[in-house]
Amino acid sequence: MMTDLFRKGHNACAGCPAAIAIRNIMQAAGPNTIVSIATSCSEIISTQYPRTAWGVNCVHCAFENAAAVASGIEKAMKVRGREDINIIAIAGDGGTSDIGLQALSGMLERGHNVLYVCYDNECYANTGIQRSSATPYGAWTTTSPPGRLSIGNETFKKPLAEIAAAHKIPYVATASVAYPDDLQRKVKKALSIRGPKFIHVQAPCPIAWRFDSSMTVSVGRLAVETGMWVLYEIENGILKINQRPTGKKVEEYLKVQGRFKHLKPKDIEKIQKRVDEDWKNYQEWEKAEVKL
Ligand SMILES: Cc1ncc(C[n+]2csc(CCOP(=O)(O)OP(=O)(O)O)c2C)c(N)n1
Ligand code: SF4
Numbered sequence: 001m002m003t004d005l006f007r008k009g010h011n012a013c014a015g016c017p018a019a020i021a022i023r024n025i026m027q028a029a030g031p032n033t034i035v036s037i038a039t040s041c042s043e044i045i046s047t048q049y050p051r052t053a054w055g056v057n058c059v060h061c062a063f064e065n066a067a068a069v070a071s072g073i074e075k076a077m078k079v080r081g082r083e084d085i086n087i088i089a090i091a092g093d094g095g096t097s098d099i100g101l102q103a104l105s106g107m108l109e110r111g112h113n114v115l116y117v118c119y120d121n122e123c124y125a126n127t128g129i130q131r132s133s134a135t136p137y138g139a140w141t142t143t144s145p146p147g148r149l150s151i152g153n154e155t156f157k158k159p160l161a162e163i164a165a166a167h168k169i170p171y172v173a174t175a176s177v178a179y180p181d182d183l184q185r186k187v188k189k190a191l192s193i194r195g196p197k198f199i200h201v202q203a204p205c206p207i208a209w210r211f212d213s214s215m216t217v218s219v220g221r222l223a224v225e226t227g228m229w230v231l232y233e234i235e236n237g238i239l240k241i242n243q244r245p246t247g248k249k250v251e252e253y254l255k256v257q258g259r260f261k262h263l264k265p266k267d268i269e270k271i272q273k274r275v276d277e278d279w280k281n282y283q284e285w286e287k288a289e290v291k292l
């Protein structure tokens with residue numbers, strides 16, 4: 001069975017979005033696949049010696065070099081005449097938008113035939129929920145504690161998918177573990193295209209975001225419905241939005257997560273304003289059919 005490519009019995013927390021993401025990626029990719037995974041929850045939960053959850057060859061890399069290792073695997077397979085094999089790099093938001101950004105940029109710029117997937121739980125989860133550059137504005141983490149003088153994390157998320165798209169690669173997409181059909185379709189499409197591909201998957205983490213483990217999917221849906229996470233594809237530089245927000249306010253998304261419970265109405269207003277601006281920009285970008 002395809003699901004055996006990422007087997008049950010791994011060590012993930014209940015409701016783990018990394019496990020949901022990988023399970024769907026592997027269902028879409030199939031057995032003719034080699035994976036490189038960066039040190040992150042995805043590796044901690046799936047490769048504890050002497051056990052493995054993987055039903056394909058999977059190389060555990062350092063925190064920073066999943067893209068560099070995938071690039072090397074791709075070249076090695078080319079030399080062996082095995083260009084039919086899917087090469088996928090998987091890393092967290094820290095391993096992608098912080099310490100691995102250089103390796104990712106190099107992989108995209110050199111044009112490797114690799115799909116890179118970042119599952120974004122918006123912090124360094126496996127090492128104790130530290131802030132990353134993907135942590136949203138106002139969020140509690142252990143290194144951005146809110147208090148009398150602090151709102152929590154003081155920066156907005158780094159626009160990772162747009163940074164990837166700026167390399168003028170053939171395919172970039174955002175996705176969510178709450179929309180598995182959309183995620184699988186995007187993985188399949190990416191793997192059908194030659195060259196570097198990048199998919200940024202939102203991954204609501206019950207431990208770090210402070211919600212009940214039964215709510216991973218409902219929190220992911222609220223992100224999309226409120227416009228906090230926009231599902232889109234950029235094919236050859238042209239943006240297409242896949243799902244429109246339903247008009248729900250960001251407060252509905254924020255209030256179900258303990259990491260935002262300290263926010264005041266003016267803070268929520270600031271986040272809403274930013275989401276409205278971003279949504280307007282995405283719509284204009286789509287309408288203009290302007291290549292990035
Ligand atoms: C050079 C280096 N610095 C720090 C670490 C410790 N470390 C391992 S994984 C990680 C954070 C990973 O965060 P992310 O990529 O977002 O994955 P997550 O744990 O959230 O799934 C850190 C700080 C390391 N392995 N190597
Ligand atoms: S901390 Fe979050 S992402 Fe990491 S294993 Fe637990 S649920 Fe999954």
Ligand SMILES: [Mg+2]
Binds near residue numbers: 092094120122123125
């Ligand atoms: Mg993370």
